Amino acid sequence: MxxxxxxxxxxxxxxxxxxxxxxxxxxxxxxxxxxxxxxxxxxxxxxxxxxxxxxxxxxxxxxxxxxxxxxxxxxxxxxxxxxxxxxxxxxxxxxxxxxxxxxxxxxxxxxxxxxxxxxxxxxxxxxxxxxxxxxxxxxxxxxxxxxxxxxxxxxxxxxxxxxxxxxxxxxxxxxxxxxxxxNSRSLGVALSACTTPAKGSPTFELPSGELELGVGIHGEPGRERRAMMTSREIADFAVDAVLEDLRPRNPVLLLVNGMGATPLLELYGFHAEVQRVLAERNVVVAGVLVGNYVTSLDMAGASVTLCQIDEELLRLWDAPVRTPGLRWGM
Amino acid sequence: MxxxxxxxxxxxxxxxxxxxxxxxxxxxxxxxxxxxxxxxxxxxxxxxxxxxxxxxxxxxxxxxxxxxxxxxxxxxxxxxxxxxxxxxxxxxxxxxxxxxxxxxxxxxxxxxxxxxxxxxxxxxxxxxxxxxxxxxxxxxxxxxxxxxxxxxxxxxxxxxxxxxxxxxxxxxxxxxxxxxxxNSRSLGVALSACTTPAKGSPTFELPSGELELGVGIHGEPGRERRAMMTSREIADFAVDAVLEDLRPRNPVLLLVNGMGATPLLELYGFHAEVQRVLAERNVVVAGVLVGNYVTSLDMAGASVTLCQIDEELLRLWDAPVRTPGLRWGM
The missing domain is CATH 3.40.50.10440 (Dihydroxyacetone kinase; domain 1)
Incomplete structure (x- = not known):
């Protein structure tokens, strides 16, 4: 452990x-x-x-x-x-x-x-x-x-x-x-399972070289398990899954969220691919957050959340906030 | 990988x-x-x-x-x-x-x-x-x-x-x-090795159940390898190693830094133990930062940094900053 x-x-x-x-x-x-x-x-x-x-x-x-x-x-x-x-x-x-x-x-x-x-x-x-x-x-x-x-x-x-x-x-x-x-939809991908202190062993079995598409934040099973994919392929899958359900007509807020153990270096690279897919699908991004915000202990992986916004929601999003995890404008 | x-x-x-x-x-x-x-x-x-x-x-x-x-x-x-x-x-x-x-x-x-x-x-x-x-x-x-x-x-x-x-x-x-x-000293501890993209395998071997005391941020060997210790024991070791070298007379700034894959939940708990040791050693803490700031890809572990400060340095530390990784006061 x-x-x-x-x-x-x-x-x-x-x-x-x-x-x-x-x-x-x-x-x-x-x-x-x-x-x-x-x-x-x-x-x-x-x-x-x-x-x-x-x-x-x-x-x-x-x-x-x-x-x-x-x-x-x-x-x-x-x-x-x-x-x-x-x-x-x-x-x-x-x-x-x-x-x-x-x-x-x-x-x-x-x-x-x-x-x-x-x-x-x-x-x-x-x-x-x-x-x-x-x-x-x-x-x-x-x-x-x-x-x-x-x-x-x-x-x-x-x-x-x-x-x-x-x-x-x-x-x-x-x-x-x-x-x-x-107006929000998410999809998460696990590259490794997480380990809870009480159990002391991974919450589910994910062989090296495989990933779980659509994983939950407690390691719940997702849609399917596949052989390892590239950042580009994962971005295509995750964004399209979200867009298929959301079909936004307005600009969106984008959260590219790390599950906990994925280095920021990789998360930024993944974000670049997410932005590429969104641009290809003609979705306008009005605001972005990249980092570890909604984590699953030591799980490696990432999730994509889109929130379709209007002027009022964007103004409220941009308003000052001062918390340990999110802070701007004050 | x-x-x-x-x-x-x-x-x-x-x-x-x-x-x-x-x-x-x-x-x-x-x-x-x-x-x-x-x-x-x-x-x-x-x-x-x-x-x-x-x-x-x-x-x-x-x-x-x-x-x-x-x-x-x-x-x-x-x-x-x-x-x-x-x-x-x-x-x-x-x-x-x-x-x-x-x-x-x-x-x-x-x-x-x-x-x-x-x-x-x-x-x-x-x-x-x-x-x-x-x-x-x-x-x-x-x-x-x-x-x-x-x-x-x-x-x-x-x-x-x-x-x-x-x-x-x-x-x-x-x-x-x-x-x-x-006026600054640090010590880091690894609970797992990290994996660089080019190598694709861990940069060093660290068997499960052991930790590396004094690890470098590239996985360089530290002072010694031991069987797994509790958060309390690791805090004692790390803080005492730093204090032995720094011997601060003034208040200190404290950074409890995650190496990348250690959950924030564990890092906060470790921070509580670090604060306990510092209090026992009569070191006054004037400012604190807990989080993943100087990471080593997907390494699990943490480091402790103390910086002995005076009024001028504290004023400069508290001054507004606005960067993606560190932000307050603006």
């Missing part, structure tokens, strides 16, 4: 202690596993709360800060957080204007956020929810009814966070989040 | 095309392999140029921008850039106030930057050089006479870049860069 850890049981708590020491602008409740903007609640603003299994960092905790999430709830590795975390987060960030839960479409997350919404409403907190389900690889999967939520989560959290920051009411923030998700 | 590439021969050029498309604020000369701030030369300011083998991204190209480097020259993977690239970069960024070359201490880089300095001076460009040699693991190494240059490069480039941005003259920027290097 090649892991920089103490014991599997304390991986998440250890990481939260390390986050707390690195980011004094966040309040990290290690015991209760809630990461909150230090200045929360922000008066007269809608708050955004997300969360999910750990192992996808910087998602979600790294996206807490002005212009994006108000709080995040990390679960155990690849395991949904519990409702108690979500209620605690909602109570910490609600200014009275309500809270939007951003939920990736995995069975555990959906159930727990549903229960948390009920509990929070019992405490007098107004809650709305948006489900992120952008992954075109498969419908229904190992942990999912319907499509999995992956890279689009970043677009939803950033753009809806900007709307909340601009003072939009809850129903408007929710509608924008929904619009971002409906 | 598990790489997201086309062919090994085009890896660097492909990555540069991808960088160009991702970062319109940079001018990327793919053919000549020079990455330059689009607004260069900046009137009345000293310029900073660095470079080195590719495979350590975001170093150096990802650190080009206001408040840090003026230009970077990427070589082939793990191979020094050539003098022609450095001269071209210097000519592109020199405002007449001179250029500081930031050179990591590897034989090829040192020779080529020396030659480039002579050639640039022949063209009427005033050049100063600073050598970065912070790695306490070994003196003399596979590609080095003396100590290797690793994590401190980030501190030198950021802090000297801020001094240049503030209008300091060349000799002052050089002196500050030298002061940062002299």
């Amino acid at each position: 090649r892991m920089l850890i103490n014991v599997p049981e304390t991986v998440v708590a250890d990481a939260l202690r390390g986050m707390a020491a690195a980011h004094p602008e966040l309040t990290v409740d290690v015991e209760n596993r809630v990461i909150v903007r230090r200045d929360a609640p922000v008066a007269d603003k809608v708050a955004l709360v997300s969360g999910g299994g750990s192992g996808h960092e910087p998602l979600h905790g790294g996206f807490v800060g002005p212009g994006m999430l108000s709080a995040a709830c990390p679960g155990e590795v690849f395991t949904s957080p519990v409702p108690d975390q979500m209620v605690r987060a909602a109570a910490a960030v609600d200014s009275g204007k309500g809270v939007l839960f951003v939920v990736k479409n995995y069975t555990g997350d959906v159930l727990n956020f549903d229960m948390a919404a009920e509990l929070a409403e019992d405490e007098g907190i107004q809650v709305a929810k948006v489900l992120v389900d952008d992954d075109v690889a498969v419908t229904d999967s190992l942990y999912t009814a319907g499509r999995r939520g992956t890279g689009a989560t970043l677009f939803v959290e950033k753009i809806a966070g900007a709307a909340a920051d601009a003072g939009a009411p809850l129903e408007r923030v929710e509608a924008i989040a929904r619009r971002v998700n409906e | 598990r790489m997201l590439i086309n062919v090994p021969e085009t890896v660097v050029a492909d990555a540069l095309r991808g960088m160009a498309a991702a970062h319109p604020e940079l001018t990327v000369d793919v053919e000549n392999r020079v990455i330059v701030r689009r607004d260069a030369p900046v009137a009345d300011k000293v310029a900073l140029v660095s470079g080195g083998g590719s495979g350590h991204e975001p170093l150096h190209g990802g650190f080009v921008g206001p408040g840090m480097l003026s230009a970077a020259c990427p070589g082939e993977v793990f191979t020094s850039p050539v003098p022609d690239q450095m001269v071209r970069a210097a000519a592109a960024v020199d405002s007449g106030k001179g250029v500081l070359f930031v050179v990591k201490n590897y034989t090829g880089d040192v020779l080529n930057f020396d030659m480039a300095a002579e050639l640039a001076e022949d063209e009427g460009i005033q050049v100063a050089k600073v050598l970065v040699d912070d790695d306490v693991a070994v003196t003399d190494s596979l590609y080095t006479a003396g100590r290797r240059g690793t994590g401190a490069t980030l501190f030198v480039e950021k802090i000297a870049g801020a001094a240049a941005d503030a209008g300091a003259p060349l000799e002052r920027v050089e002196a500050i860069a030298r002061r940062v290097n002299e």
Whole structure:
């Protein structure tokens, strides 16, 4: 086992202690596993709360800060957080204007956020929810009814966070989040499996020289397994799979996301191929992000997410953001 | 071979095309392999140029921008850039106030930057050089006479870049860069080897269940190989090795750097252990950075860099910076 850890049981708590020491602008409740903007609640603003299994960092905790999430709830590795975390987060960030839960479409997350919404409403907190389900690889999967939520989560959290920051009411923030998700599609490719601390061995078998097209962010099976392809061929496959489903008429935001162990050198090269395919398909790219944002522990590979935008969404995307994982304009 | 590439021969050029498309604020000369701030030369300011083998991204190209480097020259993977690239970069960024070359201490880089300095001076460009040699693991190494240059490069480039941005003259920027290097020490640990595209197999053999203490950023041998240790034990070893050499009396800047394939979840947990050791040794931490900044392709592992600072260096560290890899305050 090649892991920089103490014991599997304390991986998440250890990481939260390390986050707390690195980011004094966040309040990290290690015991209760809630990461909150230090200045929360922000008066007269809608708050955004997300969360999910750990192992996808910087998602979600790294996206807490002005212009994006108000709080995040990390679960155990690849395991949904519990409702108690979500209620605690909602109570910490609600200014009275309500809270939007951003939920990736995995069975555990959906159930727990549903229960948390009920509990929070019992405490007098107004809650709305948006489900992120952008992954075109498969419908229904190992942990999912319907499509999995992956890279689009970043677009939803950033753009809806900007709307909340601009003072939009809850129903408007929710509608924008929904619009971002409906206009986003992703496809991921694994060149190697990932290893969870608890298991200590790869989550699935992927022989060297093969890749998994359409892999999920927990190593869930994708569409097909093939012999190793070039960066050019992978870009063709991934972009065409996304475009076949999205058919954008407007410009798009592009996320070329590393799964964790793929060097930035390779990721930039892959990005060049993705841009080539998009140009060949006459898709206009209005904004780009290349890096490790929605990861799968030590998996090698990459994913492509497109989000069809309009002027309002682009303005919200460009708005200032200040989080550990995403920062510009302030 | 598990790489997201086309062919090994085009890896660097492909990555540069991808960088160009991702970062319109940079001018990327793919053919000549020079990455330059689009607004260069900046009137009345000293310029900073660095470079080195590719495979350590975001170093150096990802650190080009206001408040840090003026230009970077990427070589082939793990191979020094050539003098022609450095001269071209210097000519592109020199405002007449001179250029500081930031050179990591590897034989090829040192020779080529020396030659480039002579050639640039022949063209009427005033050049100063600073050598970065912070790695306490070994003196003399596979590609080095003396100590290797690793994590401190980030501190030198950021802090000297801020001094240049503030209008300091060349000799002052050089002196500050030298002061940062002299007050910085690093130690790295590998949990797995890395694989270069050209070789296609690991650069060294590291059996599962063992680690290399004091590894270089090209996989050069370190001080010793041991059976797998916990995050806590590795932090004790790394921090004590650095402190034994640095013996800081002032507060320090801390870089907990991922080698490339270590998940952020593990890196934050390791950071918590590094902070624990520093507290036990009564070292005050004035600033922290946790992430993948000076990488070694797909190597798993981490390095610790400390830089002893004073008020001036801390002010320069905190000054605004806007690059693809490091950004705050603007």
